Amino acid sequence: MxxxxxxxxxxxxxxxxxxxxxxxxxxxxxxxxxxxxxxxxxxxxxxxxxxxxxxxxxxxxxxxxxxxxxxxxxxxxxxxxxxxxxxxxxxxxxxxxxxxxxxxxxxxxxxxxxxxxxxxxxxxxxxxxxxxxxxxxxxxxxxxxxxxxxxxxxxxxxxxxxxxxxxxxxxxxxxxxxxxxxxPPLVERQGDVELLVWHFIEKFNERAGMPRRIEAISAEAYQALLGYAWPGNIRELRNVIEYAFVVGEGEALAYEDLPPELRGEGPRAGRGEREEEGNGERSERQRIVAALRAAGGSREDAAEALGISRTTLWRRMKEFGVEG
Ligand SMILES: Nc1ncnc2c1ncn2[C@@H]1O[C@H](COP(=O)(O)OP(=O)(O)OP(=O)(O)O)[C@@H](O)[C@H]1O
Ligand SMILES: [Mg+2]
Missing domain, CATH: 3.40.50.300 (P-loop containing nucleotide triphosphate hydrolases)
Structure with missing residues (x-):
C-alpha cells in the first residue's frame, strides 16, 4: 500500500x-x-x-x-x-x-x-x-x-x-x-502525476456525499496510474480519481477501481497510437515510454514506478527499441 x-x-x-x-x-x-x-x-x-x-x-x-x-x-x-x-x-x-x-x-x-x-x-x-x-x-x-x-x-x-x-x-x-x-502535456511534468493523484484524492475526500474516503493506493493501482500516458491530461486524471471514488469501496484505491483504459483493456491504452487487440507487447512498450517520461528519463524512478528492477527495465527497453 x-x-x-x-x-x-x-x-x-x-x-x-x-x-x-x-x-x-x-x-x-x-x-x-x-x-x-x-x-x-x-x-x-x-x-x-x-x-x-x-x-x-x-x-x-x-x-x-x-x-x-x-x-x-x-x-x-x-x-x-x-x-x-x-x-x-x-x-x-x-x-x-x-x-x-x-x-x-x-x-x-x-x-x-x-x-x-x-x-x-x-x-x-x-x-x-x-x-x-x-x-x-x-x-x-x-x-x-x-x-x-x-x-x-x-x-x-x-x-x-x-x-x-x-x-x-x-x-x-x-x-x-x-x-x-x-x-506541456501532463506526462512531461516530472512528478506531477503522483502529486495530482493525491491532490484530487484529497479534494474528493473533502467533498460532501462521497461514498468513500481514500487513504492509500495499492501498489498495482499506483503502477497503473504512474505508467499511463494520460492523453486527456489533468482533466482525465481528475475523472479517473472521481471514477475510483464512485465504483470502489474502502480506504484503499484498488486496481479494480480504475477504468478499463488504465488497465490496458480500453481502446486508448496509449497516447497517439492505438493498441491493437491482443497486442500486449505494444501496450507494454507504451507503459515503459510513459513511465520514463513521467520520471523525466530517470530509469531508476521509472523502474520503481513500473514495479520492475532496473535491469529488467533496461532489457525491455532494448527489446522494444525504447531510447533512453
Ligand atoms: N495543474 C493543475 N492542477 C490542478 N487542476 C488542474 C491543473 N490543470 C488543469 N486542471 C483542471 O483540469 C481541468 C481541465 O483544465 P482546463 O479546462 O483549464 O483545460 P483546457 O486546456 O482548457 O482543456 P480543453 O482544451 O479541453 O478545453 C479543469 O478542471 C482544471 O481545473
Ligand atoms: Mg478549455
Whole structure:
C-alpha cells in the first residue's frame, strides 16, 4: 500500500505542480500578465489552458474588471459575431432588441477566446479590426464602438498550419499570439502525476456525499496510474480519481477501481497510437515510454514506478527499441 508522500507542489492560481518547467511557466505568466499584450495559450486538451487564461487576468492590472470567456467552436458564424460584438435590433431574424457583445461587456478587462482556430473567416476580419483599432461595429450596426480589452486566446491546434491551409488569417495569427505560451502535456511534468493523484484524492475526500474516503493506493493501482500516458491530461486524471471514488469501496484505491483504459483493456491504452487487440507487447512498450517520461528519463524512478528492477527495465527497453 502506498500512502501520501510528504512532497506537495505549489498551487499557482489553481494549478498544482512541482515540475521545474511549470515553475518557469508560472514566473513567465507573472511577467506577461503585467504587459498589455495578446497571449495565445497552446496545449493538449485538459492541460489547463483556461486556468492559465484566468491566472493572466488575475495577475494583470485589469483584475478588478471583467473576465469574459467564450468557446468559439460552439457558435455558428452569425451567432459568434453577435456574441462577440453584439447586434442591433433587426440585424437578423430573431434579433428583436439591441444586444451588447462580449467585447463591450469586458471593456477594461479581458476576453478569453477558447478554441480560437475555429473562428470562421468572416468573424476573423472583425476580430482583427478590434485588435488593430480598439473599435468594432455591432452586427447590423453602423457606428463603431470603442473598447479597451485584452485578448487571451487558446487552441490545441497549430495556428501556423491553419494559416497554411487557408483557414486562419496570417495577420490575425500575429496579432493574437504576441506572446505564445505552451502548456506541456501532463506526462512531461516530472512528478506531477503522483502529486495530482493525491491532490484530487484529497479534494474528493473533502467533498460532501462521497461514498468513500481514500487513504492509500495499492501498489498495482499506483503502477497503473504512474505508467499511463494520460492523453486527456489533468482533466482525465481528475475523472479517473472521481471514477475510483464512485465504483470502489474502502480506504484503499484498488486496481479494480480504475477504468478499463488504465488497465490496458480500453481502446486508448496509449497516447497517439492505438493498441491493437491482443497486442500486449505494444501496450507494454507504451507503459515503459510513459513511465520514463513521467520520471523525466530517470530509469531508476521509472523502474520503481513500473514495479520492475532496473535491469529488467533496461532489457525491455532494448527489446522494444525504447531510447533512453
Ligand atoms: N495543474 C493543475 N492542477 C490542478 N487542476 C488542474 C491543473 N490543470 C488543469 N486542471 C483542471 O483540469 C481541468 C481541465 O483544465 P482546463 O479546462 O483549464 O483545460 P483546457 O486546456 O482548457 O482543456 P480543453 O482544451 O479541453 O478545453 C479543469 O478542471 C482544471 O481545473
Ligand atoms: Mg478549455
Amino acid at each position: 502506498i500512502r501520501r508522500p510528504q512532497r506537495r507542489g505549489q498551487n499557482f492560481h489553481g494549478m498544482i505542480s512541482g515540475a521545474p518547467q511549470m515553475e518557469a511557466l508560472f514566473r513567465l505568466l507573472e511577467r506577461v500578465a503585467r504587459a498589455n499584450v495578446s497571449v495565445l495559450v497552446r496545449g493538449e486538451t485538459g492541460t489547463g489552458k483556461e486556468l492559465v487564461a484566468r491566472a493572466i487576468h488575475e495577475l494583470s492590472p485589469r483584475q478588478k474588471n471583467a473576465f469574459r470567456a467564450v468557446n468559439c467552436a460552439s457558435f455558428s458564424s452569425e451567432l459568434l459575431a453577435s456574441e462577440l460584438f453584439g447586434h442591433v435590433r433587426g440585424a437578423f431574424t430573431g434579433a428583436v432588441r439591441d444586444r451588447r457583445g462580449l467585447f463591450a461587456l469586458a471593456d477594461g478587462g479581458s476576453v478569453f477566446l477558447d478554441e480560437i482556430a475555429e473562428i470562421p473567416l468572416e468573424v476573423q476580419a472583425r476580430l482583427l479590426r478590434v485588435l488593430q483599432e480598439q473599435r468594432f461595429v455591432p452586427v447590423g450596426g453602423t457606428d463603431a464602438v470603442k473598447v479597451d480589452v485584452r485578448l487571451i486566446s487558446a487552441t490545441n491546434k497549430a495556428l501556423r498550419r491553419e494559416v497554411e491551409e487557408g483557414r486562419f488569417r496570417e495577420d490575425l495569427m500575429y496579432r493574437v499570439r504576441v506572446v505564445p505560451i505552451f502548456l
